[in-house]
Structure formats: structure tokens, C-alpha cells
Amino acid sequence: MAASLNGRAAVVGIGETAYRRGSDRSALALQLEASLSAIEDAGLEPKDIDGILPYASGAAVAEDFITNFGLEDVTFSATTPMGGASCVAAIQAAAVAVATGLCRNVLLPIGRRGYSDSRVASRVAAMPQFHVVSEFETPSGTIAPAQLYAPMARRHMELYGTTADQFAEVAVTMRRHAMLNDNAIMQKPMTVEDHHASRMICDPYRLFDCCLESDGGAAVVISSAERAADTRRPVPILGVAEGHPDSPSVITQRPDITRLGLAKAAPRAFGMAGVGPEDVDVAEVYDCFTWTVICQLEDLGFCPKGEGGAFVEGGRIGLDGALPVNTHGGLLSQAHIVGMNHVCELVKQMRGEAGRAQVAGAEIGLVTGYGDLGDGSLAIMGAAA
Amino acid sequence: MSARPPTGETIISRPVPEPTIDSKPYWDGLKERRLLLQQCGNCGLVRHYPRPMCAACHSLEVCWIESSRRGRLYAWTEVHHPFVPALRDEIPYVMATVELEEGVRLQCQMLSAEAVALRLDLPVEIVFRDVQGGLVLPFARIV
Numbered sequence: 012m013a014a015s016l017n018g019r020a021a022v023v024g025i026g027e028t029a030y031r032r033g034s035d036r037s038a039l040a041l042q043l044e045a046s047l048s049a050i051e052d053a054g055l056e057p058k059d060i061d062g063i064l065p066y067a068s069g070a071a072v073a074e075d076f077i078t079n080f081g082l083e084d085v086t087f088s089a090t091t092p093m094g095g096a097s098c099v100a101a102i103q104a105a106a107v108a109v110a111t112g113l114c115r116n117v118l119l120p121i122g123r124r125g126y127s128d129s130r131v132a133s134r135v136a137a138m139p140q141f142h143v144v145s146e147f148e149t150p151s152g153t154i155a156p157a158q159l160y161a162p163m164a165r166r167h168m169e170l171y172g173t174t175a176d177q178f179a180e181v182a183v184t185m186r187r188h189a190m191l192n193d194n195a196i197m198q199k200p201m202t203v204e205d206h207h208a209s210r211m212i213c214d215p216y217r218l219f220d221c222c223l224e225s226d227g228g229a230a231v232v233i234s235s236a237e238r239a240a241d242t243r244r245p246v247p248i249l250g251v252a253e254g255h256p257d258s259p260s261v262i263t264q265r266p267d268i269t270r271l272g273l274a275k276a277a278p279r280a281f282g283m284a285g286v287g288p289e290d291v292d293v294a295e296v297y298d299c300f301t302w303t304v305i306c307q308l309e310d311l312g313f314c315p316k317g318e319g320g321a322f323v324e325g326g327r328i329g330l331d332g333a334l335p336v337n338t339h340g341g342l343l344s345q346a347h348i349v350g351m352n353h354v355c356e357l358v359k360q361m362r363g364e365a366g367r368a369q370v371a372g373a374e375i376g377l378v379t380g381y382g383d384l385g386d387g388s389l390a391i392m393g394a395a396a
Numbered sequence: 397m398s399a400r401p402p403t404g405e406t407i408i409s410r411p412v413p414e415p416t417i418d419s420k421p422y423w424d425g426l427k428e429r430r431l432l433l434q435q436c437g438n439c440g441l442v443r444h445y446p447r448p449m450c451a452a453c454h455s456l457e458v459c460w461i462e463s464s465r466r467g468r469l470y471a472w473t474e475v476h477h478p479f480v481p482a483l484r485d486e487i488p489y490v491m492a493t494v495e496l497e498e499g500v501r502l503q504c505q506m507l508s509a510e511a512v513a514l515r516l517d518l519p520v521e522i523v524f525r526d527v528q529g530g531l532v533l534p535f536a537r538i539v
Contacts, residue, residue: 132479143445145413146413146414146415146445147413147419147445149411150410150411150412150413150527150531151491151503151504151505151534152475152489152491153491153503154411154479154480155479157477157479158473158475158479158491161473162471162472162473162493165471165472165473166470166471166516169515169516170516210477211474211476211477211488212476212477213473213474213476213477214473214474214475214476214511215473261445263470263493263501263502263503264444264445264500268470268471
């Protein structure tokens with residue numbers, strides 16, 4: 012049997028700043044603010060942090076947290092450079108570190124000025140893992156994630172009959188959830204017609220198929236199960252995994268461009284947790300684009316490949332549906348905090364502290380990461396004790 | 397929609413590739429209007445994009461073959477938003493993923509294609525165009 016982290020680690024604290032378009036704080040200040048909130052939420056003090064996993068493509072390194080918090084002896088630091096899959100992949104690295112005793116309390120911070128500073132096309136071009144795309148594909152005019160990912164959605168539509176109405180169902184549902192969330196940027200109602208009337212960015216993606224660019228910070232603290240027992244409201248990690256697609260550096264050379272790295276991670280994480288998709292009460296799914304949600308629901312095993320479009324129809328992923336998805340509004344309508352906002356939302360759901368978006372009686376939940384041209388990550392959590 | 401603050405960095409011109417030791421023959425080939433593909437010197441597997449090792453047999457021996465430039469449309473997107481201001485005048489343009497006869501794929505702009513006319517497996521051929529600063533790029537054209 013594969014090594015198991017089931018029950019060996021828990022999320023003990025979460026912290027989020029206000030999410031906005033426009034901030035007068037630096038990206039480092041934003042994540043220090045969120046980190047302090049997460050540490051306090053856990054009932055810890057900064058000096059208790061001895062592991063740091065900062066966002067690999069972000070504005071801060073572990074040394075910045077050591078310096079600003081005055082930490083005396085950090086014993087573990089690492090990064091998980093997987094773009095939008097980084098935050099959830101870092102949960103796996105953190106769980107390994109606390110389960111093996113390398114450190115006791117690991118901080119996973121992220122902060123960005125995605126609205127106020129550099130645009131996404133510039134950001135991804137600077138990521139080392141984009142060097143193949145940068146050399147061979149961006150000269151032809153394929154620069155931004157929307158352009159890189161749109162052909163995956165187009166092929167899925169051509170092969171399986173997935174429709175723009177189904178994309179709209181995702182966008183409209185995320186907006187409805189955001190309107191229940193005081194810390195969500197988008198508060199204006201959206202209809203399917205609004206989605207279809209939004210301007211085309213790159214076919215099949217319209218503006219309302221694309222996530223926001225936001226300013227804000229978020230952080231979580233992960234501790235070993237033993238230490239977690241002393242904290243306020245620990246949420247146990249039952250299963251966690253990362254997955255890299257075939258041809259991870261370029262989408263175009265991938266045998267099947269409608270299958271993500273998540274398809275490899277999902278069986279491992281579910282196997283570790285000892286549960287299946289049918290046991291999941293709430294899912295926070297990385298939603299940089301609407302179709303990305305549809306594809307991940309397939310790769311997670313909620314439905315067969317090609318049936319994700321039909322799966323999201325009829326309110327199934329709404330708060331009152333069979334599988335509530337992105338109860339906070341997601342990257343599409345809450346804010347783009349690279350999915351750490353998804354991690355925080357899942358912890359709230361597992362604590363029963365998700366306010367108006369609380370899924371009644373939620374006992375098993377999952378959060379995914381997706382990014383870096385197809386990397387995937389998945390964490391499955393259980394209800395707080 | 398609110399305007400962006402002026403601090404946003406924007407990619408102004410079409411990005412220019414920086415060839416490596418492994419990829420230089422590919423870019424040199426394009427300058428001669430030839431589409432060159434790497435072939436494993438040991439097992440014969442054709443691969444793209446250029447890289448040092450064959451994933452099948454782990455040989456570092458490399459040959460270069462010239463592509464037939466014939467292929468089929470594997471996926472596409474019609475770009476409406478000017479992510480690259482240098483391409484603003486070309487909007488809307490279609491980015492195509494072409495599966496070449498040799499079994500590998502190429503990402504390239506299509507010449508004067510209407511997205512409504514596109515379908516999976518549409519036969520296309522690769523042609524060459526000068527774009528800027530001595531750079532020659534492959535483009536796709538419906539056969």
C-alpha cells in the first residue's frame with residue numbers, strides 16, 4: 012500500500028485579507044496580514060511557526076517571513092512551483108513535513124496584487140516552468156492563459172458536445188455564491204444571457220468565462236495531528252496528492268488535451284482518504300475558467316470524461332444541488348488568490364463556519380488546484396472534531 | 397469596467413524566441429523556410445518541441461528530419477482580445493494546434509481563417525511568413 016498521510020496532519024488556522032480591486036499594500040504586506048490572522052486563528056503565536064511554504068511564483072520567499080515575524084529557527088522551507096496547483100500541492104508537502112517531524116507548524120502564505128500590478132501574460136512569461144511555451148508558442152501569438160487553455164475547451168466541445176450554456180451555468184452559479192459572501196468582489200447578479208452577451212476574449216471563452224484579477228492575501232497553518240488537537244478547530248486532512256499531466260510543459264504535445272494532471276492525483280487522494288466522489292458533500296474546484304471546472308469534475312471521477320457539461324446543468328453545483336461547488340464564489344466571482352481562498356473556504360465548510368454558504372451537515376469536502384498548463388492537486392478534508 | 401492603473405506591465409511586441417543549443421537547428425531551419433523536427437538517433441521516434449533526450453529510449457543522439465508540412469487541425473481558438481498589442485491589427489486571428497503527419501503537433505497562427513469554417517481533422521498545410529526582425533514563423537493554411 013502506498014504511504015498514507017490520512018489523519019496525520021490538519022489545517023489548524025486560516026486567514027484572509029479583504030479581497031479587492033486595488034490595494035495600497037504591498038503583496039508581502041498582504042500575506043503577512045493574512046498569515047498573522049491564520050496564526051491567531053489557530054491559537055498560536057508567530058514564534059510557533061517553524062516551516063514555511065511560500066507561493067513559488069509570488070512576491071515573497073521564506074526569508075521574508077523569518078525576517079518580518081522574527082522567527083528564530085525555521086527547520087523546513089520549500090516551494091511547489093505548479094502555478095494554480097501550487098497552494099493545494101503545498102498542503103501535501105506540509106503534511107509530509109509535519110507527519111515526519113521535520114517541523115511542527117507550517118505556514119502556507121500567498122499574497123498578490125494581481126489587479127494593481129503586472130498582468131497575467133507578463134506573470135506567466137516570467138515563470139521558469141513556462142520556458143518551453145515561451146520559446147516555441149508565445150512568438151506565434153499565444154501569450155495568455157486564456158489563449159493557451161481555450162483550445163482544450165474547444166476540443167472538448169467538438170468531441171463531446173459541451174456547450175456555452177453549460178459554461179454559463181458555472182459562471183452564473185459562482186456569481187450566485189459570491190453574492191452570499193461579504194468578502195467577494197463581484198456582487199452584481201449574472202444571468203445566462205449576461206454571460207452570452209459578455210465580450211469574446213478567445214473563443215470559446217467570453218469575459219465571464221475568465222477569472223478575476225485581484226489584490227489580497229490568504230494563508231493557512233498546518234500542524235501534525237497530535238499538535239492540532241490543542242488548537243481551536245482543527246480540520247483533518249484525509250487525502251492529498253499532486254498530479255502532472257503527460258507533456259507537462261506544453262499542452263499541445265499532450266496525448267489528450269482534455270485530461271488534466273488531476274486525473275492522476277484523484278485516485279491517489281481518494282484512495283488515501285478511503286472515500287469516493289459519491290461521499291463528497293462540498294467541492295472547492297479551481298476555476299480560472301468555466302470549462303476548467305467542467306473538466307476537473309470529470310477528472311475527479313464525478314462523471315465520465317465528456318459528461319462534465321451535462322453534470323453542471325440543472326443547478327447540480329449550486330448550494331442546494333447534489334454537489335455544491337465553490338461556495339465562496341471562486342476565482343470567477345470571489346477573488347483570484349490562486350486558490351488559497353478555496354482552501355480557506357473548505358476549512359470554513361468543514362468547521363461549519365461558512366455563514367450563508369454553509370452546506371448543512373458537510374462531513375467530507377475537497378479542494379483542487381489547477382495550473383501551470385495542466386498540473387493538478389487535490390486535498391480531501393473531514394469535518395472538524 | 398474600471399480602468400487599469402498605469403503600473404500594469406504589458407507585452408508590447410511579439411515575443412522573440414531565444415534559441416538554445418538544443419533548439420538552434422529548428423530556428424535555423426525556419427529561416428531557410430524548412431520545418432525541421434527532431435528524431436531520436438537511436439530508436440527513430442520523432443519528437444517536438446526540441447529537447448535533449450528521447451523519452452522512449454533515453455538516447456541523447458539526435459537527427460533532424462524535414463516535415464512534410466501536411467497535417468490536420470487538432471484544436472483552435474479565435475483570439476479577440478489583444479493580449480499582444482503588436483497583433484492588435486490582426487484581431488480576430490485563429491491560433492491552431494496542428495497535428496503533423498509525423499505525429500507531433502505545432503502551435504501556429506492560421507492565415508485568414510474563419511473560425512466558423514473550422515472543424516476537427518480539417519486538412520491543413522504549414523507555410524512560412526516573415527514576421528519581425530528576421531524571424532520566420534510557421535503558419536497554417538487550410539488545404
